[in-house]
Amino acid sequence: MPEGHSIHRAAADQRRDLAGDRIAVASPQGRFVDAARIDGRVLIEVEAHGKHLFYRFGGAGRARTPIWVHVHLGLFGRFRRLTGVARAEPRGQVRMRLAGPRATFDLSGPTACDVVDPAGRAAVLGRLGPDPLRPEDDGGNSGLAVERLGASRRPIGAVLLDQAIVAGVGNVYRAEVLFLAGVDPRRPASSLSLEDRTQIWHLSRVLLAQGVRDRRIDTADFLTGHAPENRGDAPPRRRRRGERTLVYGQPTCRRCDGGVRTVDLGGRRLYWCPTCQA
DNA sequence: AGACGATGCGGAC
DNA sequence: TCCGCCTCGTCTT
Numbered sequence: 001m002p003e004g005h006s007i008h009r010a011a012a013d014q015r016r017d018l019a020g021d022r023i024a025v026a027s028p029q030g031r032f033v034d035a036a037r038i039d040g041r042v043l044i045e046v047e048a049h050g051k052h053l054f055y056r057f058g059g060a061g062r063a064r065t066p067i068w069v070h071v072h073l074g075l076f077g078r079f080r081r082l083t084g085v086a087r088a089e090p091r092g093q094v095r096m097r098l099a100g101p102r103a104t105f106d107l108s109g110p111t112a113c114d115v116v117d118p119a120g121r122a123a124v125l126g127r128l129g130p131d132p133l134r135p136e137d138d139g140g141n142s143g144l145a146v147e148r149l150g151a152s153r154r155p156i157g158a159v160l161l162d163q164a165i166v167a168g169v170g171n172v173y174r175a176e177v178l179f180l181a182g183v184d185p186r187r188p189a190s191s192l193s194l195e196d197r198t199q200i201w202h203l204s205r206v207l208l209a210q211g212v213r214d215r216r217i218d219t220a221d222f223l224t225g226h227a228p229e230n231r232g233d234a235p236p237r238r239r240r241r242g243e244r245t246l247v248y249g250q251p252t253c254r255r256c257d258g259g260v261r262t263v264d265l266g267g268r269r270l271y272w273c274p275t276c277q278a
Numbered sequence: 279a280g281a282c283g284a285t286g287c288g289g290a291c
Numbered sequence: 292t293c294c295g296c297c298t299c300g301t302c303t304t
Binding site (some may be wrong): 003076112217 | 284285286287288
């Protein structure tokens with residue numbers, strides 16, 4: 001699941017259902033050793049930055065410095081939202097359970113789930129480029145993102161996955177963004193025009209926003225003009241697996257029907273259409 | 279029942 | 292550049 005859209009979706013859900021309440025924090029599986037330090041505090045805020053999630057908890061006793069929990073889902077991490085009778089028994093390996101009066105969220109399989117101090121949080125944020133899903137990054141930093149996208153001679157397909165350049169794009173959205181931009185992922189980033197780089201940033205924003213809104217990646221509508229922003233409030237039709245992307249994981253291109261090419265780039269599989277992305 | 283792969287990343291070499 | 296970690300749904304036997 002987890003590219004930036006999953007993290008922003010989780011932050012919005014948990015902000016809505018948990019923030020402002022006293023939260024019972026536990027680690028049924030036991031590997032979140034610091035759960036007891038957070039248990040019973042009030043959750044003040046949930047922040048998403050790229051693929052990173054931060055929870056700010058209120059002080060306990062004399063402690064004044066904010067205390068944060070940092071979560072990164074990695075490849076396998078996921079949240080389950082539980083309400084009512086379903087809330088009792090954790091299913092599978094649950095690293096962290098956040099239980100408020102209104103809902104419970106179970107976290108399993110994260111790469112990171114740790115208590116950090118403000119300096120620790122700042123260190124993580126310092127490694128991240130602008131996040132297409134953060135409004136202030138689009139307003140104030142889109143120029144920075146567009147500039148960074150062209151600052152390297154590495155292939156644009158590698159640059160777009162670099163969280164220090166743009167924070168939140170993962171392997172699926174990389175393929176889909178470059179496909180819709182009509183850009184060959186092997187091209188050196190520094191050879192792209194300003195228009196290309198601006199378009200890549202813009203598409204990153206629009207496609208990630210689709211994922212937040214629909215709770216899953218489904219870019220098929222962007223080919224037919226039925227993208228979420230044109231759809232009103234109609235709920236998205238649930239497509240079958242394998243029908244939700246234009247090139248990612250596809251044997252043939254959904255636009256021209258030609259063969260999709262793949263190459264392993266840094267251990268990640270990159271998909272593109274050599275005709276539509278010439 | 280068991281194998282396999284996945285939307286990620288950091289560290290060792 | 293490769294390896295290891297994290298978990299679970301899906302596929303194969």
